Amino acid sequence: MSATTNLIGRTTTRRKRLREALTAYAFISPWIIGFVLFMGGPILASFILSSFRWKLIAPPRFIGFNHYIKMFTTDELFQLSIGVTFKYVLVSVPLAQVLALSLALLLNQRIRLLGFWRIVFYLPAVVSGVAGSVLWSWMYHNQLGIINNLLLLVGIQGPNWLFDKEIVLGSLIVKSLWNVGVPMIIYLAGLQGMPQELYEAAEIDGAGEWVEFWKISLPMLSPVIFFNVIMGFISGLQTFAEPYVMTGGGPDNATLFLGLHLYQSAFHYLKMGYASAMAWVMFLLILTLTLVQFKLGSRWVYYEAEA
Amino acid sequence: MDAKLSRRVFLRTAAAFGGGVLVAACQPKVVEKIVKETVEVEKVVKETVVVEKVVTVMPSPEVVTIRYGRHDPYPLEETTKSFVEEFPYINVQVEQIGEFHAKVPAMAAAGTLPDVLRSWEAMVLDLGRYGQVIELNPFVDATPDLNPEDFYENWWKYPVLEGKRFGIPDAVAPHITYYNAELFDEKGVPYPDLDSFTWDDFEQEARAISDPDNRIWGSETIPVGWHMFSVKQVWQNNGRYYSPDYQECWIDRPEAIEAIQYWADLLLDGNVMPSPSQIVGIGGAGAAAELFTAGKLGMQRMGSWITQVCIDAGFRWNIAPEPSKVKRDTITHGAFNAIASTSEHKDEAWTWLNYNCSTQSIYEYATFGKFPGVRKSSNEIEPHSWEADVDFQVDWQVIPQCLEYGHVLPGPANEGEALKLIGDALEKIYSGDAKAAEIFPEVAPKVTEVISEI
Numbered sequence: 001m002s003a004t005t006n007l008i009g010r011t012t013t014r015r016k017r018l019r020e021a022l023t024a025y026a027f028i029s030p031w032i033i034g035f036v037l038f039m040g041g042p043i044l045a046s047f048i049l050s051s052f053r054w055k056l057i058a059p060p061r062f063i064g065f066n067h068y069i070k071m072f073t074t075d076e077l078f079q080l081s082i083g084v085t086f087k088y089v090l091v092s093v094p095l096a097q098v099l100a101l102s103l104a105l106l107l108n109q110r111i112r113l114l115g116f117w118r119i120v121f122y123l124p125a126v127v128s129g130v131a132g133s134v135l136w137s138w139m140y141h142n143q144l145g146i147i148n149n150l151l152l153l154v155g156i157q158g159p160n161w162l163f164d165k166e167i168v169l170g171s172l173i174v175k176s177l178w179n180v181g182v183p184m185i186i187y188l189a190g191l192q193g194m195p196q197e198l199y200e201a202a203e204i205d206g207a208g209e210w211v212e213f214w215k216i217s218l219p220m221l222s223p224v225i226f227f228n229v230i231m232g233f234i235s236g237l238q239t240f241a242e243p244y245v246m247t248g249g250g251p252d253n254a255t256l257f258l259g260l261h262l263y264q265s266a267f268h269y270l271k272m273g274y275a276s277a278m279a280w281v282m283f284l285l286i287l288t289l290t291l292v293q294f295k296l297g298s299r300w301v302y303y304e305a306e307a
Numbered sequence: 308m309d310a311k312l313s314r315r316v317f318l319r320t321a322a323a324f325g326g327g328v329l330v331a332a333c334q335p336k337v338v339e340k341i342v343k344e345t346v347e348v349e350k351v352v353k354e355t356v357v358v359e360k361v362v363t364v365m366p367s368p369e370v371v372t373i374r375y376g377r378h379d380p381y382p383l384e385e386t387t388k389s390f391v392e393e394f395p396y397i398n399v400q401v402e403q404i405g406e407f408h409a410k411v412p413a414m415a416a417a418g419t420l421p422d423v424l425r426s427w428e429a430m431v432l433d434l435g436r437y438g439q440v441i442e443l444n445p446f447v448d449a450t451p452d453l454n455p456e457d458f459y460e461n462w463w464k465y466p467v468l469e470g471k472r473f474g475i476p477d478a479v480a481p482h483i484t485y486y487n488a489e490l491f492d493e494k495g496v497p498y499p500d501l502d503s504f505t506w507d508d509f510e511q512e513a514r515a516i517s518d519p520d521n522r523i524w525g526s527e528t529i530p531v532g533w534h535m536f537s538v539k540q541v542w543q544n545n546g547r548y549y550s551p552d553y554q555e556c557w558i559d560r561p562e563a564i565e566a567i568q569y570w571a572d573l574l575l576d577g578n579v580m581p582s583p584s585q586i587v588g589i590g591g592a593g594a595a596a597e598l599f600t601a602g603k604l605g606m607q608r609m610g611s612w613i614t615q616v617c618i619d620a621g622f623r624w625n626i627a628p629e630p631s632k633v634k635r636d637t638i639t640h641g642a643f644n645a646i647a648s649t650s651e652h653k654d655e656a657w658t659w660l661n662y663n664c665s666t667q668s669i670y671e672y673a674t675f676g677k678f679p680g681v682r683k684s685s686n687e688i689e690p691h692s693w694e695a696d697v698d699f700q701v702d703w704q705v706i707p708q709c710l711e712y713g714h715v716l717p718g719p720a721n722e723g724e725a726l727k728l729i730g731d732a733l734e735k736i737y738s739g740d741a742k743a744a745e746i747f748p749e750v751a752p753k754v755t756e757v758i759s760e761i
Contacts, residue, residue: 077727
């Protein structure tokens, strides 16, 4: 082939690739435009705003890293909110995983009305956070709530679930366990994808159900557990609807979550720059925690493909 | 001789009679008849003539639309209708702004504040501080029929920073003491004295009425989450939350500490008002707020907006001023009308604002809300706007009297954050977890730092 023919061929190929590329970008451009306008742009803006003092009703004023310094040195409410959020997450996430896995194991059996039970346990997951919080507020009501009225039937005077600062965080944790539908479904999918030959081999070797669970089910489920734990921590650290609707952060800041403190800083105290800085700190906290979990996960997560 | 009618007499009489008839018949007749006569008269002639004349014709003003934003759903149709009749070139578009505390700053940041904004106390000062609303002094000075003397002094003076006025007030709801007259009679307790109702009287009367075992108390509980409720207690003891220039927090001063601790002790006592643990037993703060209308409280200190609720409660009640300690004082809660700096029709905005804050307009709004107006002239119109139709004695005069001595809620910079700090401290004091003397000295410097950061 002559050099000219080769050159023409390469040019035609380049043009064709360019056209294909442009066509692809044209198809995904609505998403890109939407992302830039409604996600990327605001994210970048909040990063820039985090170094400004901005009250909305006054022009922004550059202050550098003062917000970040203040957060970790003088803002007691920020430090308190970090504590409340981590306490909540460190209790609710493991409990939720245990409950979700237990339910998945139960729903993986051949029982009557299996479809009905799966719907019942998954249904809370489709209820919005606010609606669920309002519902639980009424359930927790000291006089009219169903929980205390049921306790009264057995002679127990129920506490003030949402107004006693010693137990209010526990009340929110219990409420969070109502939403284990999503991890439950994921565990169920994981259980149903287990290779049956492993269980058959174990049965032949005389392993009981408990040994099968610990030695086969759990290791095989470890990637699913890993995924659910990470997702649980990410969503737990961003908890907002429950404290906002049910307690307002009280009593005595006992349920002042980081997300709620961020919201109050922005819309009650009109400290937009400070709230932006808090949002970035929250992002970095979640990122750090996730990276740590990935690092630790390499020690206990078993990937069948790698084996 | 016999008196006989002689021929002579008869003839004489007949002749006389006939002569009389003849004379009567010969009198000239009055006859109307048309007589033509030539007379000189002035003739008036109307005639249409075409006259060429040079005149200067003013162009009719272009119709301008201004936006009026407020947080409450008060129906302004009558006011805007009469305004448009008087000012046909100004169209007023009324907007109800929900989530006011968040929406108004967002609108300010976007430059979309309404031309005229009806705003709460502290917010109008904040908007003025940062130039979001304009100074109204030139407009006030140029409006001869706007008489500052007609406004109650504390309300006229409030929206002024460094000599610049940023708002004009309209109606206001003061805090007073509502009391259940039937419960007082039942317990044989004398009614609060209108001229000298003190904290000690309040406590005495409340204790005499309280019967906690039967869920009856002499007073409402303190709404712990409503931090501003406690400011009137501090005022009544001659203290303040903030310095007059809003640069310092004064809650660590003895007057404020004493005031808050006094009421906290009453709250925790349980024999004057429901204590925190008793509130739990009656269903929480929400239920506690309805105890007065349920006939379970002797007294409730609250804004006069609950008048209608009390009427609906169905028992005989009356009102008295807030109890006093060192002096008589109370909260008077209302709003101010301001003009946005981004308005493109400031003159027309002022025309509407001035009209909306006129005696009649304020009277109409005040009647709707059962409030007094901030203008003395609007409070002279009868029937009085704060009075309701009830078939028992109510000392209605207590309500407008509050405007003579009551104060407007304070408006420091960064009020939200300052109230959070003060509110957290109050929550600890009212729950018995801390004493005012311990916690206020810690909190006051932090609040000072927040409010002085402008």
